[in-house]
Amino acid sequence: MKKHTVIVVDDQRSVRSMIKRWIESDPNWEVIGEAANPYEARDLIIEKLPEVMTLDVHMPGMDGIVFLKKLLPQYPMPVIMFSSSTTEGANITLEALEAGAFDYVTKPIGTPESLVEAKEDLLSKLYESLNYNLAKLSFPSKSEALSPKKTNAKTTFKRKFILIGSSTGGTTALRMLLNDVDETFPPILIAQHMPENFTTLFAQRLNSDLKIHVKEAKDKEILQSGHVYIAPGNYHLGIQKIGSEYYTQILQTDKKNGHRPSVDVLFESAIEQDIGGSSIGIILTGMGSDGASGLLKLKNQGCLTIGQDKETSVVYGMPKVAHELGAVTYQVPLNGMVDKIKEIASL
Template sequence: MTVYKALIVDDQKSVRSMIRRWIESDPNWKVVAEASNPFEARDRILETNPDVMTLDVHMPEMDGIEFLKKLLPQYPLPVIMFSSHTTEGASTTFEALEAGAFDFLAKPSGTPESLEETKADLLEKLNSAIGFNVQSNLIRNTTILKAKPKQESIISYKRKFILIGSSTGGTNAIRTVLSSFNENMPATLIVQHMPQNFTLLFAKRLKSELGLEIREAQNHELIQSGTVFIAPGDFHLTIQKIGTEYFTKLTKAEKQNGHRPSVDALFESAEALKIADQSVGAILTGMGGDGAKGLLKLKNSGCLTVGQNKDTSVVYGMPRVAFEMGAVGYQLPLDQIGEKIKALAQL
């Protein structure tokens, strides 16, 4: 049995001890070192050559982002960030993901349920991080388009809805896809697995960077072209029809596939309303299989579907399950998906 090595970096000894217990509850993992600051962490990396590192966003002596930017080009190992639920913590976390971090976890609130959920999420992310190509991810992140959308002649889109789901690696993948969009696109609904507070900031950052109308979805909003709706953390984003119009519907229904928001919840609501033949569906990088069943239902009902390929996925989980299930009509590299969605929306 292969035993993987983890390094824990956090300035609080009690937090390091908790993370150690979580990690070593999995017989496939061993904590080979701990560090209380980035300088200690650098030395421990050289001494122990860990497979994965957990890193607190806020560190003494050197900011965690600065540490990542200096570390990863020299020692490309997967890093899982621990972040607070605050707006500041969320903002720093996005910077970490852009700097090449593999993924992040929001620190638990302290309730038994939140502690167990965070432990399970950490172990899942640790195992998914094995084999993560940090250098390729750094290259992809530096080539993400930052420019505003180009002015284009008015395009007539026959499809009314674009439905997108993603998880690990999805924040940068979504940014890449949306960078190809214009202000006249069909209404776009996105589920990215992410906690509360993070989704609002994510929407604001995308809107600022891309110049599109992007917002965190609220309940009972009219779904109309030119608008991108991001599912809020801890709520399922679904679609409902009232009269001849379509509206967002947020629910606190039970988690699907372990997630709320769930990609399947969005996809299945569209299929139930019989708007699959008016839609384009896409599934991007992410752990697990959320969205695969819903995408297959959509495809079987006339939806044109796209999946991210293995080489450009941070984690080829969700797209792989969907592809192997036969739910993906077109499997493409990330940098081609935005333009493909635009082309399909015209059919």
């Protein structure tokens, strides 16, 4: 059986050896080359044509982001970044995702548990990368995505909440979707699979670029129109009612579907508050099934539900499972999602 091929790019030999051992512990994968810098990596890619590349975010000689921007248009492939969980590492990783990286793995901190977790995360994302829709995607650049657009008459929303779940590819998808959102939209709550530090910086970057207020959610914040609340890494986000008002709820209960934050936890909190009938539920690109069962429960409570279509999903996993469950009312491309939200807003 032919093995899937990877090249490993990291300036430390010991790290390259560790990553190679992790990858080749799975008999379906083979490391066909190692590189200490982007220049060696470029030559290896031309010679070996690997299916996937792992790349350290801190590389000598050439900035990793510049490398990605030069590489991917010529040799499109899934690139899995290795990132530290520091603020600097998170920032660079978010830039890499905007530059076209497929996903990232957080570097282990040295404990046996963190080593096992990083290895399992890498192997999982290697398999995810085989479903990467790179050839069909053509996202605009950040400057194009954020360029001013003609605005139509303001939408009148009867739906009081918008709930969104996303995973692999979600950072780009959310940026594109939220770019077309204005202050007339009801509160938007998002569960994006992402660790601590990353969600804080992701929210800050969106807030500085977009015309609406985006923030990492804190507990017991009153939900306001024109505001976006992103679940903090390693915590679940939900909705709670205090008196006559609705607020955020931040929880650190067990992981669900292997995730914290979990999309299902967000969706199910709306069900518990009996607000499915006054909500719009959306499931975006991502691997796995998180959010699918919760979206079906929302739909059964009267929620209007939207799933991203296969053609524009980086990984058509979460939306596919939701669609197959019958949880999706409308399946639409990413660039048509805000128009669909506006179309159904008064239903």
